[in-house]
Structures are given as C-alpha cells and as structure tokens.
Amino acid sequence: MPTVALGLLAVDVLVVDHPLAKSRLTAMRDARTEPGLFRAALHELTTMLVYEATRDYPVETYPVETPVTTTEGTRLANPPLLVPVLRAGLGMADAALSLLPESSMGFVGLARDEATYEPRAYMESLPADLTGKPVMVLDPMLATGGSLEHCCRLLADRGCTEIIVLCVLAAPVGLERLERSGLPLRVVTASIDEGLNDKKFIVPGLGDAGDRQFGGMPRF
Numbered sequence: 001m002p003t004v005a006l007g008l009l010a011v012d013v014l015v016v017d018h019p020l021a022k023s024r025l026t027a028m029r030d031a032r033t034e035p036g037l038f039r040a041a042l043h044e045l046t047t048m049l050v051y052e053a054t055r056d057y058p059v060e061t062y063p064v065e066t067p068v069t070t071t072e073g074t075r076l077a078n079p080p081l082l083v084p085v086l087r088a089g090l091g092m093a094d095a096a097l098s099l100l101p102e103s104s105m106g107f108v109g110l111a112r113d114e115a116t117y118e119p120r121a122y123m124e125s126l127p128a129d130l131t132g133k134p135v136m137v138l139d140p141m142l143a144t145g146g147s148l149e150h151c152c153r154l155l156a157d158r159g160c161t162e163i164i165v166l167c168v169l170a171a172p173v174g175l176e177r178l179e180r181s182g183l184p185l186r187v188v189t190a191s192i193d194e195g196l197n198d199k200k201f202i203v204p205g206l207g208d209a210g211d212r213q214f215g216g217m218p219r220f
C-alpha cells in the first residue's frame with residue numbers, strides 16, 4: 001500500500017486512478033449530472049474502490065466440488081463490517097454489499113454543522129464489540145475530516161483496530177486530520193483534491209454529495 005507524504009505527515013492512502021474510475025469521477029464532478037446518473041456513477045466507482053481496497057484481505061481455503069472434481073476454493077477469512085455514513089455514504093452501501101455479500105452492516109448518521117463545520121451525530125447503529133473485526137467505512141467525502149474522524153473514533157472505542165476509509169474525494173487537510181488522530185486506519189480514494197474553499201467544500205470537488213444524490217439546497 002503506497003504512502004502519500006503530506007507536509008510533515010504520512011498517511012496510508014491508496015489513490016485508485018484507473019481510467020474507468022476516472023470516468024465515473026468525472027461524471028460525478030460534472031454539475032450537469034442529474035441525481036440518477038450521479039448515483040449510478042457513485043455505485044460503479046464504489047465497486048472499483050472496494051475491489052482495490054480488499055486486494056490484500058486475508059483469505060481462507062476450503063474444498064469445493066466442481067462438476068468434475070474437488071478443488072480448493074477461496075473466501076475472505078474475516079469479511080469486514082460495512083459502515084456507511086448517512087446520508088451520502090448510503091449511495092455506496094449497495095455496491096459494497098454486492099461485492100461483500102458475507103458482510104454485515106452498521107450505520108452512523110452525521111450532519112456537518114454549517115457554521116462550525118463540526119459533525120453533529122444523529123444516528124448510531126453499531127455492534128457493541130468490534131474486537132477482531134475489520135471495518136470498511138463508506139463516505140464519498142473527506143473534507144475537513146471531522147466527520148470521518150468522529151465515525152472512526154466510534155469504531156475504535158468499540159475495540160476496532162483495522163479500519164479502511166473508502167471515499168471518492170479526499171482533501172489534504174482531511175487526510176492530515178485523520179493521520180493526526182492516531183486512529184488505526186488507511187484511506188482508499190479516487191482522488192486527492194486541491195483543498196477546501198471558504199465554506200469548507202472540496203475544490204474542485206463535486207459539491208454536496210448528499211444533495212447531489214438525494215436533493216437539497218446548494219450551499220457551496
């Protein structure tokens with residue numbers, strides 16, 4: 001897994017820049033893309049992100065009967081808990097669960113305060129004990145990093161020591177915040193963007209990922 005140096009910090013981040021991933025990301029960035037097509041592009045891009053994120057997951061083997069003989073089959077040794085961050089992460093949930101049908105799912109609901117830019121938690125549905133359980137957090141946007149830090153802290157407080165944050169866009173300042181948090185995580189993203197504007201939206205970004213999928217007033 002490559003490491004990206006940001007200032008004095010180093011964070012474990014994989015940028016999935018496959019041409020097909022880039023074309024889905026371009027559709028999501030385009031302000032003219034309507035919600036249905038935005039959701040479809042997010043679904044397809046999530047499939048690619050999950051595929052790359054799970055490349056090094058441990059597997060176990062077991063005997064499988066083919067129509068011809070017995071051979072060795074493979075499955076994930078410890079499928080991750082999937083945790084979409086509501087609302088925007090909901091658009092990644094179905095694609096992730098399709099690739100990881102053995103996984104179960106928890107939910108965290110967060111809304112970023114428009115004045116302080118800090119996350120306000122409104123929902124939490126997670127197993128009480130996550131000892132020994134890898135977790136994959138799904139949220140398309142890592143901006144200031146406040147929301148994903150909050151979510152990953154909930155997981156670490158339950159004993160989780162292995163978190164993959166799956167996002168579409170990451171701002172350098174958000175990556176630095178996650179790095180400083182000391183939480184046991186790595187990041188898989190389709191792009192590290194330039195930065196944030198004065199309303200803490202990612203630039204060039206794609207706008208508000210929740211509103212682009214589900215509707216709402218533009219604030220960027």
Ligand SMILES: O=P(O)(O)OC[C@H]1O[C@H](OP(=O)(O)OP(=O)(O)O)[C@H](O)[C@@H]1O
Nearest residue numbers: 087088111112141143144145146147210
């Ligand atoms: O890194 P941060 O500065 O915390 O910003 C990122 C958060 O903002 C968005 O959610 P939002 O609060 O807009 O809620 P929504 O998904 O309901 O639109 C996004 O999905 C992240 O959760």
Ligand SMILES: O=c1cc[nH]c(=O)[nH]1
Nearest residue numbers: 143201202207208209
């Ligand atoms: O650019 C941004 C920043 C936070 N949340 C979003 O949905 N988009």
Ligand SMILES: [Mg+2]
Nearest residue numbers: 208209210211
């Ligand atoms: Mg939003």
